[in-house]
Amino acid sequence: MQTGDVTTPFGRRSMSLALVKRQMAIKDPDHNTRIEKWKVFRDVCEARERLGIQDRALAVLDALLTFYPHGELDSSSGLVVFPSNAQLSVRAHGITESTLRRQLAALVEAGLILRRDSPNGKRYAHRSRDGEVEQAYGFDLTPLLARAHELAQIAQDVVAERTRFRRTKEALTICRRDVRKLISAAVEEGAPGNWGQVEAVYVGILARLPRYPERAQIDLALDEMQLLRAEILNILEMQLESENMHGNAGQDDRHIQNSNTESIYELEPSSGKEQGGNPEDERQAKSEANGGAKAKPEPIKAFPLGMVLRACPQIADYGPGGRIENWRELMKAAVVVRSMLGVSPSAYEEACSAMGPENAAVAMACILERSNFITSAGGYLRDLTRRSERGEFSLGPMLMALMKVNDPGNRRTA
Template identity: 50%
Template sequence: METDDITTPFGRRAMTLGMLASQAIAKTVSPEASVDKWKLYRWLCEARPKLGISDRALSVLNALMSFYPKTELCGNEGLVVFPSNAQLSLRTHGMAETTLRRHLAALVEVGLLTRRDSPNGKRYVRRDRQGEIGEAYGFSLAPLLARAGEIETVAAEVTAERLLLQRMRERITLVRRDIAKLIETALEDGLQGEWMRYEAEYRQQVLALPRVATPEILAPILAALEALREEILKCMEQQLILRNTAGNADHTERHKQNSKPDSTSDFEPRFEPKQGGDGDIRHEALEGGQAAAGTSRTADDPTDGAIPGDRDRRRQPRPPTASEPHKPYPLGLVLQACPEIIPFGPGGAISGWRDLMTAAVVVRSMLAVSPSAYEKACEVLGPENAATVIACIFERSGHINSAGGYLRDLTRRAERGEFALGPMLMALVRANAHPVTRAG
């Protein structure tokens, strides 16, 4: 090997302690040591972030290794390669000479190469009469062979860290999906709980996720999200156990049927189905923003225009229970979804359910909803939920042609067990959190 002596760089390049250390390490290579140079190069690519080298520097190193004629780097052979800058440029896809010099200097600086400069700074080789290399000047690959074990270990650590990061991201994605769907289900089914606080904590943890993450950053966020999911599940399971203990209301409650026909003296316009239709009403999706209320739907389009979360109920209707329609949602959630109704409360504010019901009576008149339609909604949904529906309709009044007819249709669907208030509220919460800017 050409590493028997310590060499200093040619010209004005200064000798550094790092160069001296690299040459000293290269001298410790055992004559029996060997490694596949391309396997070693793959380890270098994996360990690149911790070795402090760029991808361009690695491409230069790849070109240098390609000039070594054998696949195995062996400790008992000369490991000096001596290509000219022109040859190196060709094997690095036309890299400029100044760029080559910069990356070669970086490889020497991190101790992956050592320079073996000739007296005049040129790279060349002297051969004996048999053609064997006697003396070569260029770049020595001996440090690579000497550090092969270290590079393999660092590459394994980087790979393990990358896999850990990937698994943590997958777990965070699953936990986020679980929390969002559990909160939505609880609101839709009217379960009691601090759902607004849970959603606020969830949003806080999601906003803390960085664009470029590490396992150390993601670990506490994942732990907080898993703890929140566990708390939500406990809250829901406790209520489900209580419900099961009390019995299934679907089998024990008597079916309620309204024997009073709709009044013929309504003040609001009525929905009129087209000829040949089945009389079902096409609804406006509050989160979609399209004014579809007041139009009919034919039998060939059974699910068009359904309120979010209600399509499955249309396909498989279930009879309402006596307790479900009368469970009001948290007042804070209602006001967050429908802030437009707040100024119509007593004194321009709403501090309780009584204030909301008072404001709903005022807004009902503004929307031209007849007293009979509102009374019917209070009878079926309960006074709190009826006031909530009025607030939702008022929030999207610009997209609804007939507020009274829309309320009557929602009431009829609630009687059949086909309407849930939770998805409507959540759609308005999301719409108010991300308002749509209209050009014009």
């Protein structure tokens, strides 16, 4: 039985130094070493990608193992099998001879089997008078026995890596779902924040993932998505803490708002005649304010000024010097726009009371952007005010829609 030495292939098959190195690296296993052949085969199947072989090569290896008569690989029993190509093809599910030859070469290249070629290239065995195989020429399965521990370790690593990859993908899916729903909830409920930029970051993370990503790419995307989720939760947490701090002083804030000499209402004439407003509307508004028959909800938080100006760029034309740099200037510009669009002072005052002066100014900026589609700006603002009082209105979706319309990229491609 020839094992542990270097043999050269028969015929036109060439010999390489790499093949010599692989053969010399295979040490003769101990005579007491035994391993279940199908266990080794399962390990090879798990390690297939690491070994660089295809599923067809596994079918050929499976066929070779069926020609080994024992259930365990044992060097004392001889590890050379010598089936013909026709027999191998049948047991390998009928693959063609050319495919069979390629896959046998792949198994040799992977260091899973060795060729033990006879002088004439045929596969056969010399037997003793008792029928025992003394010398065989064919395919030597010694590498499977010698590398059994190594193959088992590779198989375990592959399984563990596959498990880690699957769990990483699951974690990314959950994190992606969290970010998507948190952004949607924040926009729909009008939470202050630059949600357009957050949305762009979210889309960018997903866009960098290829169709069939590797684990390193999944890990990177998960890290970025987790950071984005933490940032969103941090923004929302700060808003909740701010609301809790000011929640008890909400009613006092509204009284101060209405009595402050620096109030936004004093930035414009209060007479309905001066502004062309309806005196009846003025009396009705004052009657409601003095009667206190209906408590108004606490004004919602204002959105970031930069986000408002990106969504409503036209309002900047009515600011000092044709630009707006702070909320005070935005509220002054909103008063000018209110007068220009024919919105009565009482309607704007009600909007400020229901939404807060900053959000009322933002609403006027949005109405200005959509003025070509709004028949009555005053009626539209009153409708928004009533919906805000009922808790049914949020500026978030309106601003997000205008940001998409006024995005420079969209205007270039339009």
